[in-house]
Amino acid sequence: MxxxxxxxxxxxxxxxxxxxxxxxxxxxxxxxxxxxxxxxxxxxxxxxxxxxxxxxxxxxxxxxxxxxxxxxxxxxxxxxxxxxxxxxxxxxxxxxxxxxxxxxxxxxxxxxxxxEWDTGLARLERNAAPIWLVAQALRDPGNLGTMLRTGDAVGAGGLILIDDCADPFSAEAVRASMGAIFTVPVAQARWEAFLPWLRSGPGQLVAASLRKAVPYRGAPYAAPCFVLVGNESQGLPEAYEAACDLRVTMPMRGRADSLNAAVAGAVLAYEVLATLGA
Known part of the structure; x- marks a missing residue:
């Protein structure tokens, strides 16, 4: 027996x-x-x-x-x-x-x-979703976790972290993600590697910006749309914004001159979804 x-x-x-x-x-x-x-x-x-x-x-x-x-x-x-x-x-x-x-x-x-799992760009399938989130030099693990949570909420294909970002596997980021670290694919890359990868296939790169930007509502978004936000204090480098297909801005009705990076990504993501009818 x-x-x-x-x-x-x-x-x-x-x-x-x-x-x-x-x-x-x-x-x-x-x-x-x-x-x-x-x-x-x-x-x-x-x-x-x-x-x-x-x-x-x-x-x-x-x-x-x-x-x-x-x-x-x-x-x-x-x-x-x-x-x-x-x-x-x-x-x-x-x-x-x-x-x-x-x-x-x-x-x-x-x-x-x-x-930990592979966070290389090669494992991503860009046609897996109509929208993706991209963050450049995001230093706050709480913001990173919030973007993961937003990615889960909007059905994003993943979150791509550009340059020197907070560690997505830190306890703070994992906690702030509310479990989205396990449901939203994460990739990490330098800008010099990300841009050629993006341009190797379909994909519209949209930046939240103040430079020669159009209102975020009614902008001509196209899928797959990669929503890019920059560093919490410095925003995106000018050269990065220049490489984008579309730059959009959100109105500030009060004294603040900008939104929190993760909040801006969430607002923009939902506008993209509404425009795409996704």
Whole structure:
């Protein structure tokens, strides 16, 4: 008689100096994330969003109270089963150690470690959607996460990060994306690589701009439309704007001279969708 399949016994960690704890804490730093090719995600909702689209963590870390609750919590139980079936590692620890790992005093009671994925332009299919989001030198991880969330909301083909942007796999960006890091393809490239890629096929590049721009409403958008926003404080370099097919501006009725970069991208994206009838 074959032996029954047994779920792996969770590894229990009680010491702050444990090598696994040190490794997980190190993933809060971009340099260490890139070296390891992994990133940390905190919270059951984000982990369930990942599981629902087939992204399973390589490691699941739970506070002891959550381990006891797993049998009675359907979402957590599904996650534990998925990690076990994928051959991942399940770890239990104390709430204090989990807080140390995540760097948050009021840490949620579950976290997961995922492998980073390919963010090259070559994996994108430009005809997959009528609209794409592009951000140049976006430095705020919160803005980056918000653009990912916008991309999910408008059904964008993906978010393309140009030049030196915040890390999309940072804890702040992942949290701000509200799970969209798992549903919206992300690519990273220098401008010198992005522009030839864009011009190698169909694609209209539209910049939110103040230079020789037309009103954003009623502008002649065309699919696939790549909506480009610039750095939070400096905007887009003039040469980048000159390379765009269309430059549009949004009216400022108050004292502010511009919108937040992520907000501008969202407003423009919905106008593009309305024009395209998408």
């Amino acid at each position: 074959p032996a029954p399949d047994l779920a792996p016994v969770p590894k229990h960690i009680t010491g702050f100096s444990n090598p696994t704890v040190k490794y997980l804490r190190a993933l809060r730093d971009k340099k260490n994330r890139k070296r390891a090719g992994q990133f940390l995600v905190e919270g059951l909702r984000l982990l369930e969003d990942a599981r629902s689209v087939g992204r399973i963590p390589q490691m699941l870390v739970m506070a002891e109270s959550n381990e006891r609750a797993a049998t009675g919590h359907a979402v957590l139980a599904r996650l534990v089963d998925a990690v076990s079936e994928a051959g991942g590692e399940i770890i239990t620890t104390t709430p204090d150690i989990l807080a140390k790992i995540t760097g948050k005093e009021n840490a949620q009671s579950v976290a997961g470690v995922f492998d």
